[in-house]
Amino acid sequence: MSKKRIIVVGNGMVGHNFLATMAESEKASEFELITFSEEPRLAYDRVQLSKYFSGATAADLALTTESEYDDSGITYLKNEKVVEIDADNKTITTSTGRIEGYDKLVLATGSYPFVPPIPGKDQDHCLVYRTIEDLEAISASAEVSKTGVVVGGGLLGLEAANALKEAGLDTHVVEFAPRLMAVQLDEGGGNLLRHKIESLGVSVHTEKNTKEIVAGEECRYRMNFADGSHLETDMILFSAGIRPQDELARQFGIDVGERGGIVINDYCQTSEEDIYAIGECALWDSKIFGLVAPGYQMAKVTAAHITDTLVNLKTPELAFKGADMSTKLKLLGVDVASIGDAHGHTAGSQSFVFSDDIEEVYKRLIVSADGKKLLGAVLVGETESYGTLLQLMLNDMDIPGNPAALILPALGDEAPAGLGVTALPDTAQICSCYDVSKGDIAAAVQGGCCTMGDIKGATKATSGCGGCAALTKQVMDAELEALGVEVNNDLCEHFAYTRAELADIIRVKGYASFKDVLQGHGKGHGCEICKPTIGSILASYKNEYVLKDDLMPLQDTNDIFLGNMQKDGTYSVVPRVPGGEITPDKLIAIGEIAKEFDLYTKITGGQRIDLFGAQLHELPKIWEKLIAAGLETGHAYGKALRTVKSCVGSTWCRYGVLDSVSMAVALEHRYKGLRAPHKIKFGVSGCTRECAEAQSKDIGVIATESGWNLYVCGNGGMRPRHADLFATDLDDETLIKYIDRVLMFYVRTADRLQRTSVWLENLEGGLDYLREVVIDDKLDICGELENDMTRVVGTYQCEWKTTVESPEKLKRFSHFINAAEEDNNLLYVRERGQRRPATDNERIELVELTAEKH
Amino acid sequence: MTDWTNICSLEDLVPDTGVCALVEGKQVAIFRFGDGETVYAISNYDPFGKANVLSRGILGSIGERPVVASPLYKQHFDLTSGECLEDDAVKLEHFPVRIENGIVQVSSAA
Ligand code: SRM
Ligand SMILES: Cc1cc2nc3c(=O)[nH]c(=O)nc-3n(C[C@H](O)[C@H](O)[C@H](O)COP(=O)(O)OP(=O)(O)OC[C@H]3O[C@@H](n4cnc5c(N)ncnc54)[C@H](O)[C@@H]3O)c2cc1C
Ligand code: SF4
Ligand code: FES
Numbered sequence: 001m002s003k004k005r006i007i008v009v010g011n012g013m014v015g016h017n018f019l020a021t022m023a024e025s026e027k028a029s030e031f032e033l034i035t036f037s038e039e040p041r042l043a044y045d046r047v048q049l050s051k052y053f054s055g056a057t058a059a060d061l062a063l064t065t066e067s068e069y070d071d072s073g074i075t076y077l078k079n080e081k082v083v084e085i086d087a088d089n090k091t092i093t094t095s096t097g098r099i100e101g102y103d104k105l106v107l108a109t110g111s112y113p114f115v116p117p118i119p120g121k122d123q124d125h126c127l128v129y130r131t132i133e134d135l136e137a138i139s140a141s142a143e144v145s146k147t148g149v150v151v152g153g154g155l156l157g158l159e160a161a162n163a164l165k166e167a168g169l170d171t172h173v174v175e176f177a178p179r180l181m182a183v184q185l186d187e188g189g190g191n192l193l194r195h196k197i198e199s200l201g202v203s204v205h206t207e208k209n210t211k212e213i214v215a216g217e218e219c220r221y222r223m224n225f226a227d228g229s230h231l232e233t234d235m236i237l238f239s240a241g242i243r244p245q246d247e248l249a250r251q252f253g254i255d256v257g258e259r260g261g262i263v264i265n266d267y268c269q270t271s272e273e274d275i276y277a278i279g280e281c282a283l284w285d286s287k288i289f290g291l292v293a294p295g296y297q298m299a300k301v302t303a304a305h306i307t308d309t310l311v312n313l314k315t316p317e318l319a320f321k322g323a324d325m326s327t328k329l330k331l332l333g334v335d336v337a338s339i340g341d342a343h344g345h346t347a348g349s350q351s352f353v354f355s356d357d358i359e360e361v362y363k364r365l366i367v368s369a370d371g372k373k374l375l376g377a378v379l380v381g382e383t384e385s386y387g388t389l390l391q392l393m394l395n396d397m398d399i400p401g402n403p404a405a406l407i408l409p410a411l412g413d414e415a416p417a418g419l420g421v422t423a424l425p426d427t428a429q430i431c432s433c434y435d436v437s438k439g440d441i442a443a444a445v446q447g448g449c450c451t452m453g454d455i456k457g458a459t460k461a462t463s464g465c466g467g468c469a470a471l472t473k474q475v476m477d478a479e480l481e482a483l484g485v486e487v488n489n490d491l492c493e494h495f496a497y498t499r500a501e502l503a504d505i506i507r508v509k510g511y512a513s514f515k516d517v518l519q520g521h522g523k524g525h526g527c528e529i530c531k532p533t534i535g536s537i538l539a540s541y542k543n544e545y546v547l548k549d550d551l552m553p554l555q556d557t558n559d560i561f562l563g564n565m566q567k568d569g570t571y572s573v574v575p576r577v578p579g580g581e582i583t584p585d586k587l588i589a590i591g592e593i594a595k596e597f598d599l600y601t602k603i604t605g606g607q608r609i610d611l612f613g614a615q616l617h618e619l620p621k622i623w624e625k626l627i628a629a630g631l632e633t634g635h636a637y638g639k640a641l642r643t644v645k646s647c648v649g650s651t652w653c654r655y656g657v658l659d660s661v662s663m664a665v666a667l668e669h670r671y672k673g674l675r676a677p678h679k680i681k682f683g684v685s686g687c688t689r690e691c692a693e694a695q696s697k698d699i700g701v702i703a704t705e706s707g708w709n710l711y712v713c714g715n716g717g718m719r720p721r722h723a724d725l726f727a728t729d730l731d732d733e734t735l736i737k738y739i740d741r742v743l744m745f746y747v748r749t750a751d752r753l754q755r756t757s758v759w760l761e762n763l764e765g766g767l768d769y770l771r772e773v774v775i776d777d778k779l780d781i782c783g784e785l786e787n788d789m790t791r792v793v794g795t796y797q798c799e800w801k802t803t804v805e806s807p808e809k810l811k812r813f814s815h816f817i818n819a820a821e822e823d824n825n826l827l828y829v830r831e832r833g834q835r836r837p838a839t840d841n842e843r844i845e846l847v848e849l850t851a852e853k854h
Numbered sequence: 855m856t857d858w859t860n861i862c863s864l865e866d867l868v869p870d871t872g873v874c875a876l877v878e879g880k881q882v883a884i885f886r887f888g889d890g891e892t893v894y895a896i897s898n899y900d901p902f903g904k905a906n907v908l909s910r911g912i913l914g915s916i917g918e919r920p921v922v923a924s925p926l927y928k929q930h931f932d933l934t935s936g937e938c939l940e941d942d943a944v945k946l947e948h949f950p951v952r953i954e955n956g957i958v959q960v961s962s963a964a
Contacts, residue, residue: 817866817873
């Protein structure tokens with residue numbers, strides 16, 4: 001049987017989602033998938049488009065890669081627009097003249113920005129906001145502009161205004177309607193939003209109808225309004241709504257709606273049975289859905305329909321039944337949410353309003369005539385209850401108690417009003433982006449998932465817009481508890497606390513020894529889990545010499561001899577090479593020492609040099625020589641700062657804009673010796689080319705023309721994670737202040753052996769919350785965090801220097817306490833001019849020899 | 855009659871840590887458990903990691919049993935019997951050990 005050919009016109013978010021669903025389907029092998037993209041690249045995340053202005057690149061936004069498509073067997077043609085459909089012969093023709101036949105055709109052509117027919121709208125600096133190319137044009141225009149106007153005060157318009165503001169323009173929003181976000185918000189909500197946005201420095205002009213755009217006097221253009229007033233600006237961004245891209249359907253005889261949109265039925269079929277339309281170009285029940293979640297739902301329905309109709313019809317049909325258009329978002333830093341019937345259009349509906357001018361919070365609930373069901377809501381300034389309210393509405397649940405309680409703030413100790421996730425039915429949709437229900441999450445938990453990361457991997461929940469994170473976590477925790485897994489976060493059998501709790505206890509009580517902590521809060525004798533954990537916390541706060549008698553027993557395999565234990569029980573030696581910068585003299589010293597002790601020598605992945613194969617009794621001698629040559633310990637053995645990788649930066653590189661080496665060296669010296677829940681790595685790059693790979697580090701710093709960009713919580717290793725852009729254009733002082741705070745907050749709150757990447761992923765509230773804590777000092781702890789760091793910086797010591805100067809401590813550095821002999825189990829072979837441990841096979845001989853001796 | 859070998863003074867053993875001693879050709883790991891006079895001795899050889907390293911492991915308790923965790927792959931060995939808690943089939947040699955006038959003594963007769 002030959003494969004059925006599926007052609008997808010448009011490789012946007014929904015087209016891609018459809019292709020991915022098809023490629024993952026059990027029946028994938030029965031289909032040949034081909035997609036045409038008018039854009040020069042494969043699908044990217046349009047929802048996150050604005051991130052482009054805060055540093056995200058096209059690659060960051062990409063939803064897929066060409067090699068992923070190659071691997072899934074999807075044929076793609078970029079820069080190739082489909083211009084003709086021949087539904088009778090089932091072929092399409094493209095802009096390059098290519099003709100392809102199909103069995104099923106899927107139109108996923110999205111929409112285009114509507115530009116009102118204003119005379120003068122086609123000038124150079126009159127732009128729109130939809131594609132990456134648009135953003136490039138906006139950036140270029142912003143560079144030569146001082147003032148910018150966004151036409152349209154809807155959701156996208158405000159997002160665009162934010163972009164202009166971030167680009168440093170004097171920003172205005174011009175809206176035709178009497179208020180902002182007229183579709184989603186009522187008057188009270190719209191007014192508060194306007195007030196908040198204006199206080200951020202964006203001017204809002206409502207009830208303005210632009211008549212013409214002419215040459216300006218002070219600025220490039222002047223917009224003349226119908227009421228006789230005018231506004232001067234250097235650039236104009238139109239965001240006056242979207243129109244479905246239905247041109248193909250219109251031209252080639254497929255039904256479209258009166259006001260545009262390709263008409264589809266519940267299976268997303270158009271008036272032509274073998275042609276489907278999905279996403280923003282589709283019109284279902286006279287409605288266009290301008291959000292991504294309904295588009296994904298259509299993609300799912302279509303994939304199910306195509307795979308079933310072509311094979312057999314066993315599974316129950318999946319149909320598109322409309323979608324909820326509730327939204328929650330942050331616009332210009334203001335939290336805004338709209339749920340269901342936000343305007344109270346339902347007959348007999350009643351509303352409750354809560355308005356707090358001081359805290360700047362506005363909430364309105366629309367409830368049914370009998371007051372039992374929630375129909376809609378508007379929330380501005382505070383949207384915490386969004387998840388709860390949405391679930392109440394979507395699941396048609398009875399409002400528990402008095403509806404007003406749902407929007408009143410919690411007073412005193414009272415628990416905030418709401419309902420627990422346990423009350424939700426299994427079918428309740430938790431993640432709308434990926435259509436994940438409460439039941440799906442429960443099943444994932446039963447299948448062994450117990451962290452947010454696991455859930456994300458298993459169900460995809462939270463991996464779209466991320467809006468469902470809080471609710472997903474609540475469902476996960478409730479399920480874990482229900483399973484009796486008794487969300488046990490106890491560190492081990494000796495301490496019924498989490499690492500974060502122990503860190504608080506130790507900090508607040510000022511404990512300085514394991515014994516005190518165990519007596520006060522634990523039981524038994526301790527173990528290899530709690531001892532190093534508490535040893536590390538003590539080190540983070542007290543920063544005493546780790547081999548002090550009462551601290552030594554807490555140190556793990558590597559710390560206890562200040563070296564990394566290798567497979568044969570010998571150690572490696574890693575001197576610190578701050579920022580990767582090293583003098584020839586130090587290199588020679590390292591070389592000579594390595595030669596003298598016949599140490600296997602290797603450049604590490606962290607820009608320094610590792611010397612392997614040192615025996616216990618050799619360690620102090622080696623370090624004595626290294627210290628004499630001006631080197632110090634590299635803490636390669638510690639859960640501590642490892643390396644600050646740098647690129648050569650502006651000192652030598654023709655592209656460097658700041659001195660990345662000096663910054664790397666300074667950072668490495670500042671944080672060296674800091675013990676943490678896990679190891680910490682930094683990278684500093686001198687420009688955006690990023691030769692130091694800072695975005696794969698726990699702390700990444702990248703130079704820009706206007707200061708340092710700070711990235712946090714990246715990871716290489718087993719599960720790589722790109723660091724998140726945390727703050728931009730920082731001066732040296734602010735950069736260090738933020739790093740101090742982020743690291744100490746990590747030290748306080750992370751779990752044992754949790755890298756910053758996993759920590760952030762599990763941090764409730766995520767990156768935004770971290771910013772609130774570190775930048776806005778929401779918890780009022782930044783002073784403490786900085787003091788804690790200052791103490792660590794001020795008490796640094798090279799542990800090896802302290803050790804080689806202490807005869808007492810040196811006694812331990814011999815294999816036998818009662819004999820000068822060496823370990824007779826060590827055996828080496830020479831390879832490429834250096835020694836390495838013998839393999840098991842190479843050893844056999846030796847074992848026989850020793851056996852003979854007995 | 856047990857043949858005791860003098861190893862070192864009790865003071866040489868930092869509370870809650872171990873050392874390795876050479877006793878008639880055998881590598882013996884000696885541990886001071888707590889800060890008193892409780893000492894244990896088992897073989898220093900880690901049969902999983904195949905290296906002489908057990909004296910460098912962390913001491914602790916699992917339930918009521920005093921144990922050392924191997925510094926290589928963290929298996930636990932009972933200090934009183936040499937039994938491996940993770941693998942019934944593995945049991946290390948353990949040795950009589952005592953303190954006489956502040957001196958730690960071990961007997962190689964297992
Ligand atoms: C020596 C070195 C390999 C080399 O020859 O290049 C190395 C060696 C070890 N790495 Fe590594 N890692 C080395 C660079 C890296 C890098 C690259 C980097 O730093 O840019 C990574 C990925 C980057 C990252 O960490 O995000 C890396 C990710 C790991 C991981 C995975 C961590 C993770 O979060 O996924 C482990 C396992 C762990 O820490 O639990 C690990 C663990 C280890 C251990 C400690 C394994 C062990 O328990 O014995 C190795 C012993 C080090 C020793 O004996 O000195 N090593 N390791 C590198 C030392 C760099 C240095 O100068 O300190
Ligand atoms: C700035 C911005 C912010 C947004 N924020 C949100 C949000 O927070 N939440 C949310 O749910 N939604 C948001 N949206 C809307 C969301 O991006 C869309 O709903 C989604 O992208 C629709 O997907 P689609 O595949 O239907 O269309 P698109 O992603 O537009 O893809 C259509 C693709 O088809 C191509 N195409 C068109 N005609 C042809 C042809 N003839 N031949 C070949 N290719 C063709 C187009 O070039 C385009 O690449 C936002 C949109 C923008 C612009
Ligand atoms: S990141 Fe930039 S400054 Fe640094 S070496 Fe690369 S190109 Fe040069
Ligand atoms: S709702 Fe968008 S990721 Fe879950």
